[in-house]
Amino acid sequence: KQRLAHARIDGVDWFWPADERPEDADASTAARLLAPFDPVVWDRARFEIFWGWGYRFEAYTPESKRKLGYYALPLLWKDRVIGWGNVALRGNELHAKLSFVGPRPRDRELTRAINEELERLRGSLIE
Numbered sequence: 110k111q112r113l114a115h116a117r118i119d120g121v122d123w124f125w126p127a128d129e130r131p132e133d134a135d136a137s138t139a140a141r142l143l144a145p146f147d148p149v150v151w152d153r154a155r156f157e158i159f160w161g162w163g164y165r166f167e168a169y170t171p172e173s174k175r176k177l178g179y180y181a182l183p184l185l186w187k188d189r190v191i192g193w194g195n196v197a198l199r200g201n202e203l204h205a206k207l208s209f210v211g212p213r214p215r216d217r218e219l220t221r222a223i224n225e226e227l228e229r230l231r232g233s234l235i236e
Contacts, residue, residue, distance in 0.1 A: 140222035
C-alpha cells in the first residue's frame, strides 16, 4: 500500500498504480456489455459505490425473484454503467433486451455504439 497512489474519498480508501493518473483517463465512446465476472463488475459493493445502483448475478436466483434477468450483462458506455442487457442467441439470430437505470439516453452515438457492440457480440458467438 505504501508504493501505490491512493486517495480517501467519502471514507473509502482507493488505490491504483503509482504511475497512473485516474483524472487523465480517456473514456471510450464504445458501448460494452460486461460479463458478470469482469473486473469492473465482480466487486458488487464497489460497483454500487461507482455507479449508484446494485447489480446482482441472478443465474442462481429463482426466476420469480430475479430483477435484472438470468444472465444480465451490465452496459458500459463512456465512463458509466447505464443499464444492462439480456442477450440470447437463437440459431444465428441475436436477441437483446436492454434496460436502463433511469430513462434511456436519447443519443444517436449511444444507439450506434450499442448496435456495434451487439454485432461484435454476435460475431464472437457464431464463430
